[in-house]
Amino acid sequence: MTLALPACAQAPKATRAANEADPALWVVKDKDTTIYLFGTIHVLKPGMTWFDEAVKTAFDRSQQVVLELVMPDATKMQSLVMATGVSPSGPTLTEQIPAAKRAAYAKAVTDLGLPANAFDRFKPWLAATNLSIAPLSKLGYDAANGPEQIITAAAKAAGKPVIGLETAEQQLGYFGNLSQGAQMEFLSSTIDELPKLETTMATMVDEWAKGDPEALAREMNDSLKDSPEVAKVLLVDRNKHWANWVAERMKTPGTVFVAVGAGHLAGKDSVQAQLAKLGVKAQRVQY
Numbered sequence: 055m056t057l058a059l060p061a062c063a064q065a066p067k068a069t070r071a072a073n074e075a076d077p078a079l080w081v082v083k084d085k086d087t088t089i090y091l092f093g094t095i096h097v098l099k100p101g102m103t104w105f106d107e108a109v110k111t112a113f114d115r116s117q118q119v120v121l122e123l124v125m126p127d128a129t130k131m132q133s134l135v136m137a138t139g140v141s142p143s144g145p146t147l148t149e150q151i152p153a154a155k156r157a158a159y160a161k162a163v164t165d166l167g168l169p170a171n172a173f174d175r176f177k178p179w180l181a182a183t184n185l186s187i188a189p190l191s192k193l194g195y196d197a198a199n200g201p202e203q204i205i206t207a208a209a210k211a212a213g214k215p216v217i218g219l220e221t222a223e224q225q226l227g228y229f230g231n232l233s234q235g236a237q238m239e240f241l242s243s244t245i246d247e248l249p250k251l252e253t254t255m256a257t258m259v260d261e262w263a264k265g266d267p268e269a270l271a272r273e274m275n276d277s278l279k280d281s282p283e284v285a286k287v288l289l290v291d292r293n294k295h296w297a298n299w300v301a302e303r304m305k306t307p308g309t310v311f312v313a314v315g316a317g318h319l320a321g322k323d324s325v326q327a328q329l330a331k332l333g334v335k336a337q338r339v340q341y
Contacts, residue, residue, distance in 0.1 A: 081336070087308060095315075098259065142215065
């Protein structure tokens with residue numbers, strides 16, 4: 055459920071192989087505290103090498119790993135999703151969708167191998183997230199290859215504690231508490247973007263691999279442009295919260311590796327921009 059929702063661009067290395075990635079990394083430090091900020095893409099195809107060089111060095115130096123979310127077990131997560139994203143009564147989702155969008159919506163659902171009414175009891179935000187995430191597996195993307203799972207496994211093997219900036223309840227609550235209008239804008243935007251999903255995802259992964267955070271942010275956050283409420287709740291407010299967490303954590307000695315969605319680490323409202331407002335400077339790690 056983590057969406058997917060990095061400050062200066064860096065030219066790609068001329069010798070970078072097709073499967074070699076050099077994603078962006080930042081560091082915030084003072085005399086006794088170091089916090090690395092690493093931008094992730096939550097799902098990747100197999101075979102891409104990114105957990106090396108500066109990223110692996112930063113991880114190895116860290117005593118603690120921080121993710122957006124530490125996932126609960128599947129049963130608890132399913133229960134939370136049902137409680138937050140399902141409406142047992144009232145108009146069906148198909149009935150709520152504007153007439154002009156219904157055919158495209160039905161095609162998006164049936165393209166997943168499901169009946170057209172499969173999401174009818176879903177709230178719009180849950181249908182939108184399912185429609186944006188489910189097709190990725192058909193394209194070869196898998197969370198098992200994503201940085202979060204690889205970092206979590208490496209932390210467990212190294213005996214490093216892993217904590218989340220948010221709980222599953224909080225994260226699902228951000229979606230569930232969106233106004234009905236914002237949820238429908240989110241769903242409509244998702245439907246509009248689906249035909250371009252394969253191209254968009256390939257472009258984002260390439261920009262991530264090149265370490266071009268600004269280009270990646272434009273691509274990742276483009277779907278939020280249609281709803282200021284969604285952008286505020288899913289991006290800006292969370293970036294502020296995370297920046298406050300980093301600033302507070304700087305008061306405690308040690309080294310921390312923070313990995314969050316790359317879209318949160320770029321643009322005018324990025325975590326780094328919010329840190330700057332707090333008087334905390336994040337520097338790009340060149341490698």
